[in-house]
Amino acid sequence: MELDERSRAFLDFERERWRQPRSRARAVRERFGLSVVRYLQLLNRLIDEPAALAYDPVLVLRLRGLRESRRRRRMVPPLSPTR
Numbered sequence: 001m002e003l004d005e006r007s008r009a010f011l012d013f014e015r016e017r018w019r020q021p022r023s024r025a026r027a028v029r030e031r032f033g034l035s036v037v038r039y040l041q042l043l044n045r046l047i048d049e050p051a052a053l054a055y056d057p058v059l060v061l062r063l064r065g066l067r068e069s070r071r072r073r074r075m076v077p078p079l080s081p082t083r
Contacts, residue, residue, distance in 0.1 A: 001049075001050070001051045002051055003049070003051045003052060003055050006032075007046050007049075007051075007052065007055075008055065009031075009032070010032075010039075010042065010043055010046055011046070011052060011055060011056050011059060011060070013027075013028075013031060013032075014043065014059060014063065015056065015059050024036060043063070044067060047060050047063045047064055047067070048064075
């Protein structure tokens with residue numbers, strides 16, 4: 001299975017995003033016509049696709065790792081104050 005044009009564009013955008021002088025939300029809205037929330041939902045689904053991994057393994061593995069570290073941080077309960 002191959003990636004469609006929009007999926008490739010998402011991955012290309014993520015690969016080059018650090019070079020963008022403007023905010024991610026603005027860049028996503030201008031380039032894809034999506035809210036940043038919807039874009040991130042689609043991107044997170046995309047990086048689980050084997051075709052995405054085949055297209056750009058370094059990027060996809062980095063994005064999966066970032067997602068997993070954010071997930072782990074959310075799962076850690078806050079420290080309780082000691083008495």
